[in-house]
Each structure stands twice: as structure tokens, then as C-alpha cells.
Amino acid sequence: MKKILINITCIVLAVLFLAFLQKLFMPKYMSSIYEGNLIEEYYDSDKDHDVIFIGDCEVFSNVSPIVLWEKYGITSYIRGSAQQLVWQSYYLFEETLKYEKPDVVVFNVLAMKYNEPQKEAYNRLTLDGMKLSKSKIDAIRASMLEEESLITYLFPILRYHSRWSELTWEDFRYLFNKRKVSHNGYLMRSDTKPVTVVPEGRKLPDYSFGENAWYYLDKMTKLARENGIELMLIKSPSIYPYWYEEWDEQIAQYAKENDLLYVNFLPLADQMNIDYSKDTYDGGLHMNLAGAEKFTAYLGKILKENYNLEDRRGDTKLAAVWQDKVEFYEWMKQDQAMEMEKYGYLKSYGAAAQAIIN
Amino acid sequence: MHFASFEFILFLIILVVLYYLIPRKWQWVLLLAASYVFYSFAGVGNFAYILITTITTWLVAIKMDKMRQHQSDYLARMKKEMSREDRKAYKAEIKARQRKWLIACLVVNFGILAVLKYAGYFQISSSLGLVLPLGISFYTFQSMGYLIDVYRGTYESEKNLAKLALFISFFPQLIQGPISRFNQLKETLFAEHTFDSKNISYGLMRILWGFFKKLVIADRLFYAVSTIISSPNEYQGAYILAGMFFYAIELYADFTGGIDIAIGSAQLLGIRLNENFQLPYFSKSIAEYWRRWHITLGTWFKDYLFYPISVSKTMLNLSKKARKTLGDGVAKRLPIYIASIIVWFTTGVWHGSSWNFIVWGLMNCFVILVSQECVPLYNKFHERFPEAGRTGWYRLFQVVRTFWLMSFIRTLDLYPQVGTTFRLYASVFTVWNLPELFQGGLMQLGLTGADYIVLAAAVGLMLFVSLKSRSESFLEKVSSRPIVVRYATYFAIFVFILIFGAYGIGYDSNQFIYSRF
Numbered sequence: 001m002k003k004i005l006i007n008i009t010c011i012v013l014a015v016l017f018l019a020f021l022q023k024l025f026m027p028k029y030m031s032s033i034y035e036g037n038l039i040e041e042y043y044d045s046d047k048d049h050d051v052i053f054i055g056d057c058e059v060f061s062n063v064s065p066i067v068l069w070e071k072y073g074i075t076s077y078i079r080g081s082a083q084q085l086v087w088q089s090y091y092l093f094e095e096t097l098k099y100e101k102p103d104v105v106v107f108n109v110l111a112m113k114y115n116e117p118q119k120e121a122y123n124r125l126t127l128d129g130m131k132l133s134k135s136k137i138d139a140i141r142a143s144m145l146e147e148e149s150l151i152t153y154l155f156p157i158l159r160y161h162s163r164w165s166e167l168t169w170e171d172f173r174y175l176f177n178k179r180k181v182s183h184n185g186y187l188m189r190s191d192t193k194p195v196t197v198v199p200e201g202r203k204l205p206d207y208s209f210g211e212n213a214w215y216y217l218d219k220m221t222k223l224a225r226e227n228g229i230e231l232m233l234i235k236s237p238s239i240y241p242y243w244y245e246e247w248d249e250q251i252a253q254y255a256k257e258n259d260l261l262y263v264n265f266l267p268l269a270d271q272m273n274i275d276y277s278k279d280t281y282d283g284g285l286h287m288n289l290a291g292a293e294k295f296t297a298y299l300g301k302i303l304k305e306n307y308n309l310e311d312r313r314g315d316t317k318l319a320a321v322w323q324d325k326v327e328f329y330e331w332m333k334q335d336q337a338m339e340m341e342k343y344g345y346l347k348s349y350g351a352a353a354q355a356i357i358n
Numbered sequence: 359m360h361f362a363s364f365e366f367i368l369f370l371i372i373l374v375v376l377y378y379l380i381p382r383k384w385q386w387v388l389l390l391a392a393s394y395v396f397y398s399f400a401g402v403g404n405f406a407y408i409l410i411t412t413i414t415t416w417l418v419a420i421k422m423d424k425m426r427q428h429q430s431d432y433l434a435r436m437k438k439e440m441s442r443e444d445r446k447a448y449k450a451e452i453k454a455r456q457r458k459w460l461i462a463c464l465v466v467n468f469g470i471l472a473v474l475k476y477a478g479y480f481q482i483s484s485s486l487g488l489v490l491p492l493g494i495s496f497y498t499f500q501s502m503g504y505l506i507d508v509y510r511g512t513y514e515s516e517k518n519l520a521k522l523a524l525f526i527s528f529f530p531q532l533i534q535g536p537i538s539r540f541n542q543l544k545e546t547l548f549a550e551h552t553f554d555s556k557n558i559s560y561g562l563m564r565i566l567w568g569f570f571k572k573l574v575i576a577d578r579l580f581y582a583v584s585t586i587i588s589s590p591n592e593y594q595g596a597y598i599l600a601g602m603f604f605y606a607i608e609l610y611a612d613f614t615g616g617i618d619i620a621i622g623s624a625q626l627l628g629i630r631l632n633e634n635f636q637l638p639y640f641s642k643s644i645a646e647y648w649r650r651w652h653i654t655l656g657t658w659f660k661d662y663l664f665y666p667i668s669v670s671k672t673m674l675n676l677s678k679k680a681r682k683t684l685g686d687g688v689a690k691r692l693p694i695y696i697a698s699i700i701v702w703f704t705t706g707v708w709h710g711s712s713w714n715f716i717v718w719g720l721m722n723c724f725v726i727l728v729s730q731e732c733v734p735l736y737n738k739f740h741e742r743f744p745e746a747g748r749t750g751w752y753r754l755f756q757v758v759r760t761f762w763l764m765s766f767i768r769t770l771d772l773y774p775q776v777g778t779t780f781r782l783y784a785s786v787f788t789v790w791n792l793p794e795l796f797q798g799g800l801m802q803l804g805l806t807g808a809d810y811i812v813l814a815a816a817v818g819l820m821l822f823v824s825l826k827s828r829s830e831s832f833l834e835k836v837s838s839r840p841i842v843v844r845y846a847t848y849f850a851i852f853v854f855i856l857i858f859g860a861y862g863i864g865y866d867s868n869q870f871i872y873s874r875f
Contacts, residue, residue, distance in 0.1 A: 003841070010845045021853070120863060147863055151364045158364075161857050165808040 022157040024167070026128070028174040034181045034349070035060070035082040039092070039129030041182055042079060046321055047100040050309050051076035053185070054089040055108030058236035061286035065184035066329040067296040069322050072304050073311030078185025081129070083122040086111045086216040091139035093220060095130065097227060104230045104307050106299075107220060109251050109262075110241065115210020117143045127153055142216075183329050190289035190336040191346050195276040198284070201242030209250055221258050230307050233262040237269055237295055239276065239284030261306055265295065272298040289333065359399035361533065361619045362572050362861065369396065370565075374558075374626050382550035389524055389547070389627065396529040397492065404491035407474070411467050412523045415501040418463040419508040419515035419522075422456045426511065460509045464502055471498045476711045493532040495708060499658055501526045504540040506662050513541045521548055528629075530620040534613065536634040536654040543631070551628030563833055564622030566851055567823075571615030573859030574816045579608035580860070581804030587772045590782060595789030597799065598782045602765035605772060607817060610639065613652070637824055642756035644725045647764055655708075659701050668697035698723050709771075714779065718770035725763065812858045 029036030038060055051074055053059045060080040068074040079092045093105055117123060123143045130136040132154070140153045152159040163171075181187065224231035233255055235243055248264055255262035265272065272294050276284060279291030287295055303309055312318055339347050359365045373392045377385055397404065429452045433445060440448070474490050504525070508515045516522040525540055525547060586593045586601035593601065617634045624631045634653050641647035648656055667673060673693040681689035699720070706719025740747045766783065773779045791799070801807065823832045836847050 006841055010842070010849075014845075014849055017849075017853075018856075021857070025857075149364055152862060157856060159862055161859065162862065164857050165806060 018157070022155065022160075023175055024171055025157050025160040025163050027160065027163070028170050028178060030170050030174050030178060030181075031348075033125070034187055036125050037129070037178065037181050038081050038185055038187065039079065039126055041129075041180060042077060042096075042185065043131060044180075045077060045184060048318070049075045049077045049100060049102050049184075050312070051104045051106060051303060052093070052096055052100075052102040053078040053080060053106045053108070054084075054093050055080045055106075055236075056084045056111050057082055057286055058108045058110050058238050059106075060182070060185055060187050061189065062236045062238065062292050062295050063299065064186045064188075064289075064292045064296045064329075066186070066326055067293050068300045068303075069313070070326065071297055072300040072309070073313035074300060074303060074309050075312060075318065075322070076184065078182075080108075080185060081122075081126040083114075083118060084111060084126050085114050085117065085122075085143060086213045086220075087142040088123075088126045088139050090216045090220045090223070091135045091142070092126075092130070094138075094223060095133055095135035097223075098133070098135075101227060102229060103309060104232055104303060105220075105224055106232045106234055106303075107217075108236050109217075109233050110235065110238075110243065112209045112213045112217065112251065113241070113247065115212045117145050120145055120148055123148070124159070128156060180328070183325060183332070186292070188289055188292075188329075188332050188336065189281045189286070189346065189349060190333065191281045191340060192278055192288055192290075193281055193283050194278065195239055195280060195284040198239060199242075201244055204244070207244055207246035207250075209247070217254070221260065231260055232303075232306075233260055234299070235262075235264040235266060236287075237265040237272065237274055237291075238286060239266075239280075241285075261302075263302060265298070268298070289336070359396060361616055361623075362569065362577075365399070370623055370626070377551075377627055378553045382552070385551060385627075386521065386524055386548045389528065390520055393524060393527040393529040393532065397527060397532065400492035407470060407491045407494060408497060408527055410470065411498060411501050412519070412526050414463050414466055415505050415526070416516070416519050416522045418459050419505055420517065421459050422509055423515040425452050425456050425459075428452075456509055460505060463505055467498050467502055471495065493534070496535050496537060497526050497532060499655070499708075500531075500537045503537065503658055503662055507540065516540070516544070524548075528624075530623040531631060534616050534620070535652070536617060536620070536632045537658050538632060538654070543629075546629045549628070554628060557625050557628050560833055560837075561622045561625035561627075563836075563848060564625060565619050566622075566848065566855070568615040568618030568620075568622060569859070570816070570851055570855050571611040571618065571820060573615075573855055573861050575813065575820065576608045576612035576615060577860035578805065578809055578813055578858075579604045579611070582800075583608055583772070585803045590773060590778050594782060594785035594791070596786075596792040596795040598769070598786050600795060600800070600803075601772070602762075602769055605768060606639070606761065606765045609768070609771075611820065637828065639761055640757055640824075640828075641760050642753065643729055643760055644722065644763060645729060647760055648722070648726070655705075659705060663704060664697045664701045667700055668693040673697070695727060698727060702726075712774050714770045714774055714776050717776050718767060721767050721770065725767070816854070816858070 027033075027036060035057070051068070053063055053065075053076065057080070060078050063076075063078055065076040065078065068076050079096060080089075084092075089107060089111065093107075096102070123140075123145070127136065127140055127143060130139065136153075137150070140150055144150065221231055223229075233251060235248065235251070243264070243266060251262055251264075254260075269276070274287075274291055274294050279287055279294065281288035336346055336349060339345070339349070359369060369392075373388070377388055380388060394405075397408065429449065433440070433448065471494055474494060504522075507513060516525070521544075525538075525543060528538075528543075528547065531538060583601055583605045586597055586604075614635050621631045621633070632654055636650040636653065638647050638651035641650055673696065676696075677689045677693050680692050702719040702723035703716060704719075705722075706716040709715040709718070746752055769782065770776065770779050773782070800810065805813070826832050826835060836844055839847075
């Protein structure tokens with residue numbers, strides 16, 4: 001009996017210690033590559049959203065759910081991360097349905113250009129944050145590069161053990177309690193780097209989207225239909241990466257065939273009042289706060305007109321929840337403005353994943 | 359699937375669970391299936407070669423056994439009719455027939471090995487689509503050892519083809535040995551095994567220790583060794599000494615780590631494999647080193663090549679002739695010298711299809727033979743200074759001398775061009791850059807300061823365990839400690855591997871060095 005008790009105690013202690021180590025070694029993304037937190041933050045938020053955005057940086061940088069709430073009373077959340085691939089978006093959509101059933105899902109189509117997994121670092125930014133579920137395992141399987149293995153996603157210490165020599169104070173400070181960095185999945189950047197040149201996209205040998213990308217877009221369409229959810233396709237107004245006319249035609253055709261609304265916002269920049277010399281923080285890749293607010297305001301109008309979404313600002317309970325979000329949003333706006341004034345750049349809001357990972 | 363992979367761990371867990379769940383009489387059948395599954399991961403095309411070896415060995419061994427049986431029956435029946443000379447002549451005739459079958463089988467199997475190994479050397483591998491199958495050197499030696507034993511009548515042939523197939527393909531020893539003897543291995547390989555917690559805990563610990571050596575030490579040192587050998591023009595002098603030192607540790611940690619995983623995996627299944635190392639770096643001479651390093655290959659060469667050559671009729675005749683013309687000293691040495699040169703030449707050839715390995719083998723031979731010739735000199739020294747030879751310092755000197763001598767010879771492994779190796783030997787004495795090595799040079803070899811600290815701690819632990827294992831197995835020692843201390847030790851090693859192991863993305867996972875031989 002005593003031996004059994006010792007064995008059980010030892011096993012429990014060992015598992016606890018390993019769990020602690022795993023948590024310690026996982027990157028915290030608290031001083032750079034904030035994108036690493038986006039997927040994970042969803043689980044701590046309320047789960048009552050009219051609209052769910054899925055996609056890559058063109059949604060988490062360009063769409064502000066706070067604006068949608070303040071202007072239209074639409075509740076929304078962005079389930080997006082850096083270079084999020086179509087199949088990752090699909091599985092995030094599938095997983096989201098376990099928590100809530102939105103009226104509309106908006107998918108940004110830029111990721112259609114990728115037919116294969118691209119980089120392990122991007123996979124990690126999306127997949128590490130997902131809670132363990134069948135959707136996560138399927139997403140991992142669909143995303144893994146040849147040198148990756150499933151087990152390192154299930155037990156990330158097997159991937160991040162090599163950080164032993166890079167551990168910093170941040171890893172201990174945010175071991176159990178990470179601070180929130182996004183506004184319902186929106187990553188705010190209020191600095192500006194204007195677009196200086198708009199080069200033409202280089203010629204491609206083949207403009208057709210890949211089989212794999214279509215397969216998962218089809219699955220997304222089917223999943224939305226089965227659940228009575230409206231799927232909307234958008235191309236965010238980011239200038240880079242280049243969005244080809246041929247790509248646009250394929251998406252427009254697909255939307256038509258499947259009775260989906262597709263809006264390419266690139267040609268609508270003037271209507272949205274977007275000024276690329278002021279409204280982007282990295283020369284056209286992503287909108288800055290001003291650009292995101294303009295784009296979201298316009299998008300909200302389209303959502304309202306096409307999907308009959310109710311203005312829920314009158315719901316006092318919901319309004320209280322969103323008031324906190326608005327306050328956090330306003331605080332960050334001021335904080336960023338203060339940093340811009342003080343340092344001339346955003347000292348504590350880091351650079352985008354692309355700049356660091358590439 | 360190589361040992362230091364997640365796939366292997368999963369494979370082993372599934373196998374061990376199934377092994378103790380199924381009826382015990384089917385355990386060996388499961389092992390055969392598992393071994394073939396393991397082997398199939400290296401490419402299904404490889405099966406043809408291992409099947410040829412298995413079937414030819416099985417057929418010829420049975421044929422030789424039948425001849426022996428026929429001989430006994432015939433002699434028993436003709437006891438009265440045959441004279442002593444007739445019986446002797448009949449026996450010789452049967453032996454000659456057996457020998458023909460043996461030689462045919464040896465030629466076929468060593469021929470396959472030679473063709474596949476040397477196709478690369480003659481640059482015809484790709485045109486013929488030949489790839490060296492996994493573990494071919496090991497399973498060929500093991501099966502031919504079995505065949506020679508059956509020929510000699512050491513034991514009877516195995517009649518069950520599947521059992522012989524398991525002996526040849528048993529997965530833990532397939533990649534890099536140890537090379538087993540049939541009469542020893544069959545005792546546990548085909549036996550029925552019940553679940554034994556001691557076997558499980560000892561086996562797991564042995565595997566863990568193997569992973570520690572492979573992942574924490576060998577795969578980390580791999581970077582420094584690779585960097586040094588990648589630029590023979592840049593890295594000379596002290597860097598070569600550092601490379602020799604690192605490679606000595608890397609190779610030891612890699613090979614013994616692999617053998618630990620092999621022995622531990624077999625032990626989980628209740629099967630005992632032979633030890634392949636006995637603290638070789640504590641040897642006081644090269645000859646002793648080779649008795650302690652890769653023991654099963656050494657004894658294979660000794661039993662199946664050295665002795666047969668040195669006591670062969672040809673050698674005895676040669677020795678006789680030499681006695682008449684050159685005297686007793688030469689006559690006594692000649693068979694040993696010739697057999698040694700052949701054995702070491704073959705050992706070199708076995709290690710690789712390039713000249714550096716042949717020179718490596720002959721250099722070992724040269725040092726061993728010169729050492730033997732120097733024995734009278736040593737004896738004189740010890741007679742004159744009897745105290746000096748008994749001191750710990752002298753023994754330490756011998757150990758350090760052997761270590762460095764072997765490290766010099768082993769450098770031939772690293773550079774395919776023999777000339778390059780000799781040029782680099784010379785640089786050790788002509789290029790004086792030791793200060794440069796310690797003033798930042800070590801940090802340019804792909805390892806950080808933190809890596810060197812981990813290495814120092816890990817190698818220190820390995821040395822400590824080695825020293826503690828001289829009198830009694832370290833595992834036995836740990837097992838006799840209170841349960842909490844025991845678990846804490848196991849867990850500490852596990853965590854050390856988990857964190858400091860050079861595995862996964864960011865590290866190039868390396869195959870075991872000996873798996874390429």
C-alpha cells in the first residue's frame with residue numbers, strides 16, 4: 001500500500017513538474033510577436049458573437065471589433081493569426097462552433113494563394129494557441145511540414161526545449177498569467193509607415209489556386225451551410241502581398257456559384273476614405289489603427305445591410321461586457337499615442353511577426 | 359525509424375504492451391513481425407537482401423547438418439565393415455562437401471555485402487540503383503557466424519525458418535549490433551516471457567541512459583566535429599586536437615548510447631543481448647582497447663577469421679618453412695602477423711568503402727604489433743624501476759596515452775582523403791594556435807558557451823557513472839537505493855534529456871554513426 005502511494009505521489013509530482021516546465025519553455029509573446037497570443041485569447045473571452053472573422057494578418061490587423069460594436073452594435077471576434085492557412089482557418093471555424101454559433105463568418109481570401117504548409121514558425125503561431133481537440137489535431141495534420149511531428153504539438157516542450165539557453169525574465173513573469181494583447185482578436189498598431197511605391201505583381205506561371213486550398217474553402221462553405229451560418233468572403237484592402245486580377249476572378253466566380261457575398265475592398269479604398277500614405281503602419285501590408293477603423297466602419301455597413309444583424313447595444317448586460325473592452329481599447333489607443341509622442345515609435349508594441357520571423 | 363526518434367518510442371511501447379498481452383508461445387512470432395515492420399521503415403526494397411541471407415543461411419545450415427547426420431548414421435551402420443582409415447577418409451569427404459556448401463553461402467552473402475558496399479566506391483551505385491540496406495554488415499556477420507558454428511558442429515542448425523529469420527532480423531541489434539551468437543541468444547529470444555517489473559525498469563533505465571548519451575552528448579558534439587572536418591584548410595593544429603577529443607567523446611556516446619538503447623529495448627522484452635563495451639577509454643594499450651570496444655565484432659573476427667587463419671594448414675606449413683630459414687622468432691610470429699594484418703585489413707574494409715578505413719585498420723594493426731614487439735623493452739623498464747609501474751600515475755599515463763593514440767588513429771574516420779589526415783597530423787606539431795582556440799575559437803564551432811557547460815556536466819556525469827560501474831553495474835547500485843532516490847535519479851536524467859537533448863527542429867537529428875557501417 002505504501003509503495004503504491006509513493007508511486008502515485010511520484011507520478012503526480014513528475015507530471016506537475018513536466019507541465020510546469022512545458023509552460024515555462026513555451027514562448028510568451030509578451031514583448032514581441034504579439035500575434036502568438038491571438039488564438040489563445042479567444043478561450044478567455046465571452047462567446048456571444050454575431051460575426052466571426054477568420055483569416056490571416058489581413059483580418060487581425062485590419063478589422064476592429066470595437067468599431068463594429070460602437071458603430072453598429074455588432075459583436076464580433078477575430079480568429080486569425082499570422083499567415084493563417086486556409087485549412088487552419090477551416091479548423092478554427094469548426095472549433096469555434098463548439099463554443100458558439102455566429103450569424104456570419106467572414107473569411108479573408110488572401111490565404112488561398114497557399115496550397116501547401118509554408119513555415120513551421122507560422123504554424124506554431126496558429127496551432128500552439130489552440131486548445132486540445134479533434135479540430136486541433138486535424139489542423140496540425142493538415143499543416144505539418146515534413147520535418148515536423150504531431151507529438152511536438154501535443155507536448156510542445158519537445159519543440160521548445162531548445163529555449164533553455166534563451167529563457168528571460170519574461171518567461172517567469174508571464175508563466176501563469178499573461179496580459180491581454182488583443183481587442184477581440186484585433187492587434188492594434190497606431191504608428192504610420194506610408195506606401196511609397198506600388199509595384200505591379202510579378203508575372204506568375206499559373207494563377208490557379210491549388211487543389212488543397214479549394215478543398216478547404218469548399219469545406220468551409222459546406223460547414224457554414226450545414227450550420228445555417230452565412231459565409232462572406234473578403235479581400236482586405238492591404239496592398240501587399242499583391243492580389244492578382246486572375247485570383248480575384250476565381251474567387252468572384254466561386255462566390256457566385258455558391259451564392260456567397262464576396263467583396264474585394266482594394267478598389268474601394270477611396271470610398272472607405274483610406275489614405276495609404278497615412279493609414280498603414282508598414283508600407284501597405286497592414287492597416288494601422290486609423291486605416292482599420294475606416295475599413296471596419298465600411299465593412300460594418302455591408303454586414304448590416306446584407307445579413308440583417310441586430311444592433312445589440314441596448315442589451316445592458318452585453319453593453320457592460322463591451323464597455324470594458326472599449327475602455328481597454330481606448331486605453332491602448334492613448335498609450336500608443338503617448339509612446340509615439342514620447343519615443344517617435346511604438347516602444348512596447350513590438351513589430352509584426354513577419355518582420356521578426358522572416 | 360532510428361532509435362532516437364518519436365516513432366521508435368511509440369513502436370516500442372506498442373510492441374511491449376502487445377508482447378505481454380498475447381499468449382506467450384506467440385511472443386517470438388510477434389517479435390519477428392515487429393522486426394520486419396521496423397526494417398520496412400528503412401525501405402521495403404531492403405527486404406530482398408535480408409531474405410536472401412536468411413533463406414540461404416537456413417538452407418545451407420540444414421544441408422550441413424543433414425550431411426553430419428548422414429555421416430553418423432552411415433558410420434554407425436558400417437562400424438564393422440570400415441577400417442579406421444576408411445572412416446577417417448569418409449569423414450574428410452563429408453567435411454569437404456560441407457565446406458563447399460559453407461564457402462558457397464559465404465561467397466553469396468559476403469558477395470552481396472561487398473557489392474553493395476563497394477558499388478559506392480566504384481561509383482556504380484546510382485547507375486545500378488543500389489542502396490546499402492540498413493544493418494547489412496551486422497546481420498551478414500551474425501548469420502555467417504551462425505553458419506560457421508553449424509559447420510564446426512558447435513551447435514545444431516535451426517530447423518524453423520521463422521526462428522532463424524528472427525535471430526537474423528531481431529530489431530534492437532539490427533542497426534549497429536551487438537553481434538550475437540545463436541546458441542546464446544536463442545535461450546532468451548525464443549523463450550516465453552512473463553512480465554517482470556525488474557526487466558521493465560532496468561530496460562527503461564538503460565534506454566534512458568542511451569538517449570542521454572546520444573541526444574545530450576553525441577548529437578551536440580556533432581556540430582563541433584562537423585565544423586572542424588568541413589574545412590581542413592581552416593581548422594588545423596589545436597583545432598585538430600580539439601576535433602580528435604570531441605570525436606572520441608561523440609563516437610563513444612553515440613555508439614554506446616545506441617547499444618544501451620538496443621540492450622534496454624531487448625531487456626524490456628525479457629531478452630538478453632551481449633554487452634559490447636567495457637569502459638574502452640580506460641584501456642592501457644591499444645590491444646586492450648580493442649578487447650573492450652565493439653567487443654562482439656572483435657570476438658567475431660577473432661573466432662571466425664584470426665584463429666582459422668593463424669592455425670590453418672597453410673600457415674603451419676609457412677611457419678615450418680620459416681623456422682628452417684629464418685629461425686624460431688620469425689616462425690612463431692609469422693602466422694600471427696599475417697592473420698593480424700588480414701583481420702585488420704578486413705576490419706577496415708568492413709567499416710567503409712574507402713582507403714581511409716583500410717589505412718585506419720592497418721594503422722591499428724601496426725601499433726598493436728609494434729607494442730607486442732616492445733614488450734621485452736617494457737619488461738626491462740619494469741625490472742629496473744619496479745615501483746614506477748605500480749603507481750596510479752603510471753596507469754593514468756598509460757590510459758591517457760592510449761586515449762590519444764586511438765584519437766589520432768580515429769581521425770582517419772573523419773577525412774575521406776588519407777593525405778589530408780596526415781597533413782593534419784603534421785599540423786598538430788607545426789601550427790601553434792592553441793591560444794586562438796581558447797580565445798573565441800571554440801565558440802566558432804557551432805556550440806555556444808552554454809552548450810559547453812551542458813557538455814561538461816553531461817560528460818562529467820558519464821565519466822562518474824563509468825567510474826562507478828567498474829566494480830558493479832551502476833543500475834544495480836541505483837536500484838539498491840530508497841525508492842524516492844531511485845525515482846528522483848531516473849526523473850532527473852529524463853528531464854536532463856528532455857531539456858538539453860539536441861533533438862527536434864533547430865537540431866539536425868543524426869543517424870547513429872555505426873548504422874552506416
